[in-house]
Amino acid sequence: SPVTVGVAVGIGRFESQASLRYSPEAKALQQTVAREFNQVVAENVMKPQYIHPSENSYFWDDADYLVDFAKQHDMAVHGHTLVWHQALPDWMNTYSGNWDDMLKEHITTIVSHYAADIDSWDVVNEAFLDDGSPRQSIWQTNLPDYIAKAFNYANQADPDAELYYNDYNIAGMSKKLDAVLAMAKSLRQRNIEITGIGFQMHIDRYWPSLDNIREAFQKTVAAGLKVRISELDIRMNVNGTETELSPELAHLQQQRYQDIILLYLNTVPEEYRGGITFWGVSDKNSWVNYYYQHADWPLLFDDKLQRKAAWQGVFNAF
Numbered sequence: 001s002p003v004t005v006g007v008a009v010g011i012g013r014f015e016s017q018a019s020l021r022y023s024p025e026a027k028a029l030q031q032t033v034a035r036e037f038n039q040v041v042a043e044n045v046m047k048p049q050y051i052h053p054s055e056n057s058y059f060w061d062d063a064d065y066l067v068d069f070a071k072q073h074d075m076a077v078h079g080h081t082l083v084w085h086q087a088l089p090d091w092m093n094t095y096s097g098n099w100d101d102m103l104k105e106h107i108t109t110i111v112s113h114y115a116a117d118i119d120s121w122d123v124v125n126e127a128f129l130d131d132g133s134p135r136q137s138i139w140q141t142n143l144p145d146y147i148a149k150a151f152n153y154a155n156q157a158d159p160d161a162e163l164y165y166n167d168y169n170i171a172g173m174s175k176k177l178d179a180v181l182a183m184a185k186s187l188r189q190r191n192i193e194i195t196g197i198g199f200q201m202h203i204d205r206y207w208p209s210l211d212n213i214r215e216a217f218q219k220t221v222a223a224g225l226k227v228r229i230s231e232l233d234i235r236m237n238v239n240g241t242e243t244e245l246s247p248e249l250a251h252l253q254q255q256r257y258q259d260i261i262l263l264y265l266n267t268v269p270e271e272y273r274g275g276i277t278f279w280g281v282s283d284k285n286s287w288v289n290y291y292y293q294h295a296d297w298p299l300l301f302d303d304k305l306q307r308k309a310a311w312q313g314v315f316n317a318f
């Protein structure tokens with residue numbers, strides 16, 4: 001099936017996880033990424049804090065490295081993320097000028113810089129809480145209509161780019177998804193371009209159920225929006241009680257990956273598929289280990305970059 005299969009990679013010097021550019025295993029990581037995927041996403045270096053470190057300067061170097069890598073290997077690049085409440089540079093947190101002008105300059109500069117190389121963007125990330133209410137953030141406080149404006153500015157800067165709203169828990173929490181879909185509908189009523197919804201899908205063995213996920217994808221397609229699985233990983237050690245990925249757990253993970261990908265291919269018609277992106281290459285470098293402070297094995301490749309049973313599950317689904 002012609003669907004993009006992407007992966008998030010660390011690039012910058014600051015990455016706590018392995019960097020595609022600077023870590024000792026960079027070469028092996030590059031080979032795996034180029035062999036196994038046809039799209040890349042910057043795990044961090046396109047976030048505002050890194051790419052727009054002070055009001056009047058941008059730092060392109062690391063992100064450009066990734067774009068060049070993608071070109072050399074004939075891969076696509078998905079941009080992540082123009083607007084978020086996290087990974088903000090200090091100057092933005094304390095900004096006291098005109099927020100509309102600032103947002104426009106930020107988005108226009110970044111999207112224009114990559115217009116020739118990046119054909120889809122996460123324009124806004126995580127703007128809603130799980131109950132469907134708007135998340136309080138510097139954007140919400142200083143520019144309440146920031147979501148619409150952000151999509152508008154991104155579209156003006158690159159009319160050909162696909163523009164996504166991206167969030168977590170929306171495959172399992174219908175209130176949250178409904179708020180996101182209502183937002184997308186109101187953008188379209190105002191003639192503002194939005195291509196689709198990115199479902200992060202940082203999920204586990206049990207949650208969300210396949211029925212929940214199917215319903216969420218169907219609702220999104222029924223709203224005329226593309227569905228991207230944007231940050232997929234599957235935690236197998238939610239309680240922190242497992243000390244290793246046993247053969248049984250590995251098998252359960254294989255099945256879960258296969259079920260999710262099959263469900264995507266069977267539920268989302270081809271013209272509505274925005275692609276699937278895994279949030280990292282190997283278990284060793286997954287953000288999950290840092291975020292939850294204990295070992296987990298959520299991805300397709302093990303610490304030695306060998307294919308896991310999970311990989312086979314994805315392969316079988318295709």
Ligand code: XIL
Binds near residue numbers: 125200231
């Ligand atoms: C995470 C990265 O993986 C980490 O390296 C970083 O320390 C924090 O951010 N949702 C998102 C991603 O949209 O940008 C986050 O990435 C994971 C959760």
